[in-house]
Amino acid sequence: MSLAIVHSRAQVGVEAPTVTVEAHLANGLPSLALVGLPETAVKESKDRVRSAILTSGFDFPARRITLNLAPADLPKDGGRFDLAIALGILAASAQIPGDRLDSLECLGELALSGALRPVQGVLPAALAARKAGRALLVPKANAEEASLASGLVVYAADHLLEVAAHFNGVSPIAPFEAQGLLRQVLPYPDLADVQGQAAAKRGLLVAAAGAHNLLFFRAARDRQDSPGQPSAGSAASAGGTGSAGSRGHTVGSQSVAIGKLAAAAISAAPSQCIGASAGGRRQSTAPRRDHPGASRRAVSGRAARIRPQGTGGAS
Numbered sequence: 012m013s014l015a016i017v018h019s020r021a022q023v024g025v026e027a028p029t030v031t032v033e034a035h036l037a038n039g040l041p042s043l044a045l046v047g048l049p050e051t052a053v054k055e056s057k058d059r060v061r062s063a064i065l066t067s068g069f070d071f072p073a074r075r076i077t078l079n080l081a082p083a084d085l086p087k088d089g090g091r092f093d094l095a096i097a098l099g100i101l102a103a104s105a106q107i108p109g110d111r112l113d114s115l116e117c118l119g120e121l122a123l124s125g126a127l128r129p130v131q132g133v134l135p136a137a138l139a140a141r142k143a144g145r146a147l148l149v150p151k152a153n154a155e156e157a158s159l160a161s162g163l164v165v166y167a168a169d170h171l172l173e174v175a176a177h178f179n180g181v182s183p184i185a186p187f188e189a190q191g192l193l194r195q196v197l198p199y200p201d202l203a204d205v206q207g208q209a210a211a212k213r214g215l216l217v218a219a220a221g222a223h224n225l226l227f228f229r230a231a232r233d234r235q236d237s238p239g240q241p242s243a244g245s246a247a248s249a250g251g252t253g254s255a256g257s258r259g260h261t262v263g264s265q266s267v268a269i270g271k272l273a274a275a276a277i278s279a280a281p282s283q284c285i286g287a288s289a290g291g292r293r294q295s296t297a298p299r300r301d302h303p304g305a306s307r308r309a310v311s312g313r314a315a316r317i318r319p320q321g322t323g324g325a326s
Contacts, residue, residue: 013037015102015109018116018145019095020136021087027135029143031081032092034099039075047080050088059090059121060097067125067171072104090120091130094148097121097171098178107178115166116140119150125171129153137163146186148174158189165189 013036020027043057057078064071078096080087095117102109118136120128129152137160140147146164149157154167165187168174176182202212218225 013103015099015112017095017099017102017112019092019118020116020139021085022089022091022132022135023085025135027132027139028085029139030085030087030092030095031079032095032099033077033079033081034096034103035077035079036072036103037075037077041073041075043076043078045078045080047078047083048086049080050086052089053080053087053092056090056093056096056121059093059123060100062123063093063121063125063171064097064100066123067175069101069106069175070104072100076100076103089130090128091118091132093121094119094127094171094174098174101175107175111178114145115148116143116145117148118153119148121171127151127169127171127174133157134159137165154187155189158187 015034017032017034019030019032021030043061045054045057049056061071078099080092098107098112098117101107102112116136118130118133120130122128127150129150133149133153133156137147137157141160141163146166147157148166148168151167151169154165157163157165166177166184167187168177168184173182173184177184202215205212215225217223
């Protein structure tokens, strides 16, 4: 069959809209055209995929190849479509069976050697794949993150050869078995170390008890001496909120103890994974970031393509 269809996922904030990779082989001078609003990194996938297919021992078709990333009006970026493009070419050239691709979605960047490299934003794609009723094939470094979507069948591989052997029935890949969330207690300061600030600490404890988000804002009239900077003690107070959430904090005779639920951790994980390094394990503690110089545009979320960075960094 000269036409193959492979399912993948794009990344738009914390959403993962579906992308259909269509590969078609036709007679004519050997060429490869990639359409569907690809950005620079996606356009460069043509060279990565060609080298990965050849170095893995497969034949790269000497035909007129057209690759379409649908829908055409959705921008595509990154190397997350490399694996889907390679499988589409192999299926269209009858080097792997194409009928098994319909029940699977693929994510992964290809090295020139054919090795699979991790990508960002796998968890939103995993949640969307589970909703669509398909399994998900990812690089092994992303398998733990994808497994956070309970009930999803995750296949993990390190090389294009492993994936081809799986589809050809030579060496099937067993579903990945997750190890669970990484429990990591961050070195938060203690809220008891903050002197005074009774009203602020009360608000912090209420926010921690109710698992609410928290925004510190200092009025302009109170920061004439240091414009743009938070008031004294606010950083320590915000840091102490983490200690209240992780081990409890006592004020007088009242104690606040916050239980960590897996559902709450997973609900916050999509926003963490789009800014974390590709392939990193997700932690079950709440994220905290300091933005003393953030503009109103950044805080309100109106800036284009906002991505959170690591704890304590600016975005």
